[in-house]
Amino acid sequence: MSTLTLKVPGMTCGHCEAAVKSEVGKVAGVSTVTVDLATKLVTVEGSDDLAAITAAIDEAGFEVADEASGH
Secondary structure (H helix, E strand, C coil): CCEEEEECCCCCCHHHHHHHHHHHHCCCCCCEEEEECCCCEEEEECCCCHHHHHHHHHHCCCCCCEEEEEC
16 A cells, blocks of 8 residues: 655644545545644555645645655
């Protein structure tokens, strides 16, 4: 299973977290979405489709700053 970790600096609250989890969770192949508001990191397991995941985060109203890591 692949894991992507993305930096999303605009997230500040539980609503932000819920919006990102909801949109990214709709991406085909995604099994788990974890949001850490303290570090502003979104970890996605199950899909390595960076374009689709970035688009989902954009749809939630946020921008990906950079790809923190991907394996």
